[in-house]
Amino acid sequence: MQAAIDELGFVRNEAARALRKGVAHTLGVVVEDISNPYFTDMARGAEAALNTAGYDALWCTSDGSPEKERRCLDFLEEQGVSGIIITPVALDASRIARLRTRGMQVVLIDRRVPGAGSSSVSVDHVMGGSLAVRHLVAIGRTDIAFVTAEPEPPPLRQRRGGALRALARAGYPPALTISMTESSAAAGQSAARRLLEFGTLPNGIFCANDLMAIGLVNELTRNGVKIPQDCAVIGYDDIDLAATAVVPLTTIHQPRRELGRKATELVLADADNQHIVLAPELVVRDSSE
Amino acid sequence: MQAAIDELGFVRNEAARALRKGVAHTLGVVVEDISNPYFTDMARGAEAALNTAGYDALWCTSDGSPEKERRCLDFLEEQGVSGIIITPVALDASRIARLRTRGMQVVLIDRRVPGAGSSSVSVDHVMGGSLAVRHLVAIGRTDIAFVTAEPEPPPLRQRRGGALRALARAGYPPALTISMTESSAAAGQSAARRLLEFGTLPNGIFCANDLMAIGLVNELTRNGVKIPQDCAVIGYDDIDLAATAVVPLTTIHQPRRELGRKATELVLADADNQHIVLAPELVVRDSSE
């Protein structure tokens, strides 16, 4: 039988199959920024898990734009996917409800939408921010700056929240915050320039993600700042590049693959209103001695 | 009419449409490595072009594995996409022929498959390699090493070929070649360590891509090597991170967006046997003074 199939080059028509069954054996994965390793690693974790379950993945990119996110969802809805894993940008409860009435389970990454009944998987960013600052404090840094992006996505806000709380607990004054318009290495570079213009450098810097931290460390190093002696730097995400940076970067590791895997499990189990929170971990490297 | 559609929340069933029309208004994009910005930028260029043409993109990742590539193609074939843009790993003429008989145009990126009749878009890697070495020679470097990956994908082989030829033309001895098992920043770091163990450092290094160059520059810098004074380094791709590296990286810029756009045009025009070759450009930054 299989021999005959191969012989004739038969390929099942997925369109007909989806039409008849009313639903495809396909899952949509909508990711915010495909140039950020954090998201691609998460998506790969999801893909691996869902492949082994016999599903195929449809990738989409929202590029952080509500408009493009809407188009992605329209597309997935038209395709009749059986579920959607998404890092939401401007997704609201009504859209989720509509998808759910059409039989598509929605699982959110790193964000909850109240009243929608959908499940979510996230990493505890408040804890991560707190871990970062507690580490800086533990190695004797008291004058701590925070580099983030504006507008600030919820995960970054939570990281900053955790950081501020840890700082207050330690009895230090509130941190200097620098906001950039994006969260790339180039933004980190600009942040470093701004810090250098101030004249006095803080002795600890917490960047909201690794890409910014890398750009910042590079620019500081170029200007003769010794890291971690003059200034300790800690990033967030633990992307591959963090380990091979000029000054290997201390960072908060996120279980990205695990995140994708859990999300897949929730979609396939058709779970309602379940919220999984994973714990981040501190990874100490040279940038904080 | 449109108001009524929105009112009732009607969503066209793409499966039924595809079934009836025999072909989806969708294009497949198969990419080799989603963690390499070179590929994602190319894919984004393609997506933008094909969105404006009213098509949707189906992304797949082969992860450089022939097995996974096959699965991606099976999937796209089942979906009945109207065309495929692919950076092939182990794609042979017979598979292409089969796809074409099913009405799917195939356009190859950075590689040609002889006898398949399909079109291709590539960047002139031989020229790029030559540009790189000529630049190193022009700034007075004579002892030049080449860092590549093993097994060496065709584009890397071409870059090395162009580099060797330019070196021969300039009348210098053949270069030292270091091969790593992958082409990541971590591999570049290992390459640097190996070079340092040799004792005498070459005064010019050409890395087959920017990620490796960044890892290498970081490791050399960490060990006190002054770039470009002690050793000039040139990368390849001109990814975003190249400009913000500790030592901003001289590199060969590839028109990645343009690559994706041209590929889209060829697929949509249903072009047979057309081969577009784009020209790379030298971008001089600090790593080569």
Next chain:
DNA sequence: CCCGTTTCGTGAATCGTTTCAAACATCCCT
């Protein structure tokens, strides 16, 4: 005013797969 032509709208057939049902063959038990 009638006929020919165009336009519009309705209905039926189609795409390839799945699913359900009915028909048919097989087998065991009484």
Next chain:
DNA sequence: AGGGATGTTTGAAACGATTCACGAAACGGG
């Protein structure tokens, strides 16, 4: 050997959008 139960084969209906054909209505010209 007949009846019930089980398993297998064959056939037909359905999914929803599209397309084509057909008939009705509108329109223009003679």
